[in-house]
Amino acid sequence: MSIEKELNKIKKGEISDVYVLKGDQDFLIKKLLAALKESLFETEDEEFNYIRFDMNDTSISTAIEEAQSVPFFGDHKLVVIDHPYFFTAEKKKTEFEQNLDELTAYLTAPTEQTTLVFIHSYEKFDERKKIVKLLKKNSTIIDVSPLSEKATENYLAQLIADEGYGIEGSAFKELLFLCDYDISKLMNEVQKLFLYSAETKQISLDEVITLVPKSLEHNIFDMIKYIMTGQKEFALRLYQDLLKQGEDTIKINAILISQFRLFLQVKMLQSIQYQQSNMVDVLKIHPYRIKLAYQEVRNIPLSKIGASFDQLIENDYLIKTGQMDKDLLFEFFVLKV
Structure with a gap:
């Protein structure tokens, strides 16, 4: 279901008994919950009739009991359930048993005065489970994954x-x-x-x-551009600026390792004719990061990326074991690439 279409329906008062918000885009989740609150509650009602449960530390029985109870000083109740891992293949050990028979009974006959919302931030459902089939049949599923x-x-x-x-x-x-x-x-x-x-x-x-501030990751992305294009003076100047801002060499090196690992993966996938959309599926990384890496590595030899990655890994070990001065190691890396 399109999020905009569903938001319009909620604003008109056309509200489902059960929603599943599938994805992990926090902004979209907050927007939908805010729309539901605005449509369902008078201001003074919200505090008592908006209840949220985390299935990592609460039983589904507790949440269902709350959903079935009468709203307190209001006409409607909004019950939100985070981390419903029982809709996936995940096995989780808890001090309590998740009684899915109670959930099955509720999904079959929801309480009219309650809107139940599941925040399903997992990649997929376990389609083999009966409870998942019932959920899909008796709920409105809204995609709240990161936007393209x-x-x-x-x-x-x-x-x-x-x-x-x-x-x-x-x-x-x-x-x-x-x-x-x-x-x-x-x-x-x-x-x-x-x-x-x-x-x-x-x-x-x-x-x-x-x-709009530049994040550390953006500064390091600039640093990589300087390094790979031979602008070593600019790279070292940026490194010193980051140190003055309180950043640590170990952290900078760790982000460089992560970025060069991505470069290496993208370059290797490029060599076997993978398109950006295929890379997103394989690497499970935001499409925009793939796009930037794809553009950056286009004219850089695989051997150079690999050698830089290996050097960063070695530097990480040498720094953490105290075998060499971290500033000297980093400067040597920049000059050597």
């Missing part, structure tokens, strides 16, 4: 337009880049830009660069 690049761009552009703002094309691209196409980050940063540009209603590239 295009969907994220469209969502952000529509939001900016709806708020009465304009944004330069270069500023729009930079904002998406700095936030890694993460809708939660984008929503936080765009609010700052709205406040800063309240008088002009126009967001510029300079404002994005000034107000």
